[in-house]
Amino acid sequence: MSALSIEELRTLFLFERLDPEQLDWIAAHGRVETIPEGEAVFREGEPATCFYVLLSGTLKLTRAVRGDEVEINRSSRRGVYCGAIQFFVDGDDDQRYGASAYAVTEASFFLLPASDFAERFRDWFPMPTHLLEGMLSGTRNTQLVIGQRERLLALGVLSAGLTHELNNPAAAAVRATAALRERVAGMRHKLAKLAHEDIEPGLLEKLIDVQERLVKRVAEAPPMTALQAADREDELADWLDEHGVEDGWDLAPVLVPAGIAAADLDEVGGAVGEEFLSTALRWLGYALETETLMGEIEDATTRISNLLGAAKQYSQMDRAPYQWIDVHEGLDSTLVMLAGKIGPGVRVVKEYDRDLPTVPAYAGELNQVWTNLVDNAVAAMDGTGTLTVTTRAADDRLLVEVRDTGTGIPEENLERIFEPFFTTKPVGDGTGLGLDIAYRIVVDRHHGVLRVDSKPGDTRFQVLLPLTEP
The missing domain is CATH 3.30.565.10 (Histidine kinase-like ATPase, C-terminal domain)
Structure with a gap:
């Protein structure tokens, strides 16, 4: 442990413009310390007691970031400073080092006690001290306010985007559920009508068997162009009119998306006969619509689930950092x-x-x-x-x-x-x-x-x- 002379202090850019009285004070209150290679000069979070000026060697500064020590600066320039660099702030008696410093090579430092230096600094430079305090306070407040605002804006953007994406499948599921309720009610009505018309159990079993086969084809129905769909609807509407099914134009658009062709309608007619054909086809139409609507609900809820999965993946809320x-x-x-x-x-x-x-x-x-x-x-x-x-x-x-x-x-x-x-x-x-x-x-x-x-x-x-x- 030793001191620096006034002549040596003048070789450091921080002190070269000070007057002899100021240099006398600094020389009297400072001391020189040598830190071995690899040793800590000071550690982040410890009370900031000293202002350090590098005389020789190389130092590095690090910050702790979620368990990792991240290097933020490294220098071997004589005269660079670190440690209690905010010593001039009045009334902040609990200052702590904002980073850790290590001697990359053996390094010598000139140390000044932060509390003593702060009092003398404010006496020597009252106006610069006020300016520095104001700048530091303003920067802190700006970073705090803008950082909070930035996070809120980002959260708002993400929330709006997620809400927008969730709205479409949610609305589709609601619409499909409402329509499904109507179709199920229609199926119950038509089934009751078939029962009321004393359809033979054997015919009803055949109709259910045909229905099961046709319903399974809904998911496998090949996509059609608008022109192909229109041609198929005309074909089925003509078949329905020829067989005395009322409002065939209304039933045909239900049958076409399921891949139903005129040959399939012949199969239904062969199973139940002309007497029950109209009621049976209406019942079949409700069954096909029910299957289609359930598919829409499944697609919508799957989409919602995928979106929530994406939000979970984005937030990493259940993952290790x-x-x-x-x-x-x-x-x-x-x-x-x-x-x-x-x-x-x-x-x-x-x-x-x-x-x-x-x-x-x-x-x-x-x-x-x-x-x-x-x-x-x-x-x-x-x-x-x-x-x-x-x-x-x-x-x-x-x-x-x-x-x-x-x-x-x-x-x-x-x-x-x-x-x-x-x-x-x-x-x-x-x-x-x-x-x-x-x-x-x-x-x-x-x-x-x-x-x-x-x-x-x-x-x-x-x-x-x-x-x-x-």
């Missing part, structure tokens, strides 16, 4: 969640390499990256264009590319695009935090690369993720 993942699952769930915002004017193209291996990642955080990139791409296209999401191998990494056909990013903005609070959107439309958050998740959290290439009509954001655990 860090896991080996298939990036396509997160990309697909993100596109589903943002479907309402993407809109009908944007064509979505997926160029996936499904043979890609899984990657170690924080899935929920990567979904936030995909959300920000897709959201920016859609905004750039202003509702019309093509959104292309590509995955492929890139040497020893996995590449995810989000490409849009929007207006592009001006060249002078490309170098600043990942800066916090920088946005190319009109005032009030963007906070400038989306790409900054995405960058920190990809680069700091996953040790990957996030880059952009842009020209009018072709903007590409590329994320490269390592295939092995760092």
